[in-house]
Amino acid sequence: MDTTINIFQRDIHIKNNGTIVNTVLTIGPITPICEGKWTCRIRLPLICEDTSIYGTDGLAALLNCIFFAKELMRQSAQNDTMVYWNYEGDLAGLE
Numbered sequence: 673m674d675t676t677i678n679i680f681q682r683d684i685h686i687k688n689n690g691t692i693v694n695t696v697l698t699i700g701p702i703t704p705i706c707e708g709k710w711t712c713r714i715r716l717p718l719i720c721e722d723t724s725i726y727g728t729d730g731l732a733a734l735l736n737c738i739f740f741a742k743e744l745m746r747q748s749a750q751n752d753t754m755v756y757w758n759y760e761g762d763l764a765g766l767e
Contacts, residue, residue, distance in 0.1 A: 699712065
């Protein structure tokens, strides 16, 4: 089992009640826990602080983490909190 550690970061904007906060979305590291179980960490400031998402391998953990991040952003939009990268509604460029 290889130990793969990748961290992906993107500068993003979070808009709530007209106030825009510039912050960083962090996905990773991606690490093996045991045979057939990997974890990928996500940090989306003001919305989700340092959470683990799991998968059967590194790629599955990463894809599950990205899906989770997009769902968090969609739910936040329903509460008038927009998370975006280039323009409002782009789900931090993950869509």
